[in-house]
Amino acid sequence: MDRVILGKTGLEVNKNGFGALPVQRVEKKDAVYLLQKAFYGGINYFDTARGYTDSEEKMGAAFEYTRDRIVISTKTMAGDAEKFWSDLHESLRLLKTDYIDIYQFHNPAFCPKPGDGTGLYEAALEAKKQGKIRHIGITNHRIAVAREAIESGLYETLQFPFSYLAAEADLKIVEACREAGMGFIAMKALSGGLIHNSACAYAYMNQPQFDHVAPIWGIQRESELDEFLSYQECPPVLDGKMKAEMDADREQLSGDFCRGCGYCMPCPAGIEINNCARISLLLRRAPQAGWLSEEWQEKMKKIEGCLNCGQCRSRCPYGLDTPKLLVKNYEDYKTFLK
Missing domain, CATH: 3.20.20.100 (NADP-dependent oxidoreductase domain)
Incomplete structure (x- = not known):
């Protein structure tokens, strides 16, 4: 050992x-x-x-x-x-x-x-x-x-x-x-x-x-x-x-991506940021059915109500532009629902 x-x-x-x-x-x-x-x-x-x-x-x-x-x-x-x-x-x-x-x-x-x-x-x-x-x-x-x-x-x-x-x-x-x-x-x-x-x-x-x-x-x-x-x-x-x-993996996961640490939370708009901001990666690296459920569609839809308050951005220890990542992941997510 x-x-x-x-x-x-x-x-x-x-x-x-x-x-x-x-x-x-x-x-x-x-x-x-x-x-x-x-x-x-x-x-x-x-x-x-x-x-x-x-x-x-x-x-x-x-x-x-x-x-x-x-x-x-x-x-x-x-x-x-x-x-x-x-x-x-x-x-x-x-x-x-x-x-x-x-x-x-x-x-x-x-x-x-x-x-x-x-x-x-x-x-x-x-x-x-x-x-x-x-x-x-x-x-x-x-x-x-x-x-x-x-x-x-x-x-x-x-x-x-x-x-x-x-x-x-x-x-x-x-x-x-x-x-x-x-x-x-x-x-x-x-x-x-x-x-x-x-x-x-x-x-x-x-x-x-x-x-x-x-x-x-x-x-x-x-x-x-x-x-x-x-x-x-x-x-x-x-x-x-x-x-x-x-x-x-290094090629796919290089650059600015959400690690899911959760230090950006809680979100005043109720967005589950630590998963919603990396849903594109989760969809491609895990069985899709769970992430495309009605429950998750509702969670992703909350991104439309983002207040752009910047709290998540200021809390992110990796310096990510979290609101921008949320929008990007939401647009990608919608392509999986078509």
């Missing part, structure tokens, strides 16, 4: 991290079953967030009696110290634990530092001193914030989008973490569902130059879990066929 040391934290995790955002979409008993099956199948790293509705509660139910045998990371979107402590105490309660291995600032628009006026980093240091958290991390989708976090020397881990669709700037972030002795946790390793061949994704991550990269895979179904568990015993090899598939 492939193992990764998360930089200076010294935490050893396997190459299969369990991303628990999707378990908020399934019943509690099914989520607990998935999480426990992952653990007994050899997965020892589980990532969640205070913002993932009931994900922490489900994880707490799954691991109350095996807590000391796993690594847990969670996140706070707090903007000040008061909210930081509120989030931390709630996470500890729901996770049924008295400590969190890696506590992460969740995609802040800036890099929290001592003396910045928010009190966030000072609160994290105090929580670490009290033993409530063991390591301080940060997650982000913005190159500039990620680079600043690495250069600051304040953080022990960085969670950042990374897959075989990564641009040169993303690869530099990955290497900078290695050089800084900073744990690199790869989110969006399947590019928000646009990468369909998990074996390709795993094989790419398993290359020697990424031996310090710990991917977390968003898992919602048992069949998905079974795929990743199988790779622990029989890791897929990056052969010519896989490389050709990856090249084709």
Whole structure:
């Protein structure tokens, strides 16, 4: 089984991290079953967030009696110290634990530092001193914030989008973490569902130059879990066929496309931006019937009511012109209905 040391934290995790955002979409008993099956199948790293509705509660139910045998990371979107402590105490309660291995600032628009006026980093240091958290991390989708976090020397881990669709700037972030002795946790390793061949994704991550990269895979179904568990015993090899598939994906998914992260939400016009703005790709990369249902036709029609308020554009961590993408995808979507 492939193992990764998360930089200076010294935490050893396997190459299969369990991303628990999707378990908020399934019943509690099914989520607990998935999480426990992952653990007994050899997965020892589980990532969640205070913002993932009931994900922490489900994880707490799954691991109350095996807590000391796993690594847990969670996140706070707090903007000040008061909210930081509120989030931390709630996470500890729901996770049924008295400590969190890696506590992460969740995609802040800036890099929290001592003396910045928010009190966030000072609160994290105090929580670490009290033993409530063991390591301080940060997650982000913005190159500039990620680079600043690495250069600051304040953080022990960085969670950042990374897959075989990564641009040169993303690869530099990955290497900078290695050089800084900073744990690199790869989110969006399947590019928000646009990468369909998990074996390709795993094989790419398993290359020697990424031996310090710990991917977390968003898992919602048992069949998905079974795929990743199988790779622990029989890791897929990056052969010519896989490389050709990856090249084709890179060609199709290059340029400005929505990753589906959802940070543009909520929309005041009720548009499900994180899917509507990439429906063209979803139609071409997944079975079409589901996306052409009456329910989805109604969702897409809401684009006609776009207020052009610009809120989604200002929130997009990738700097996309989201309203323009919505119109483009809607026009394309209508061609599939003819």
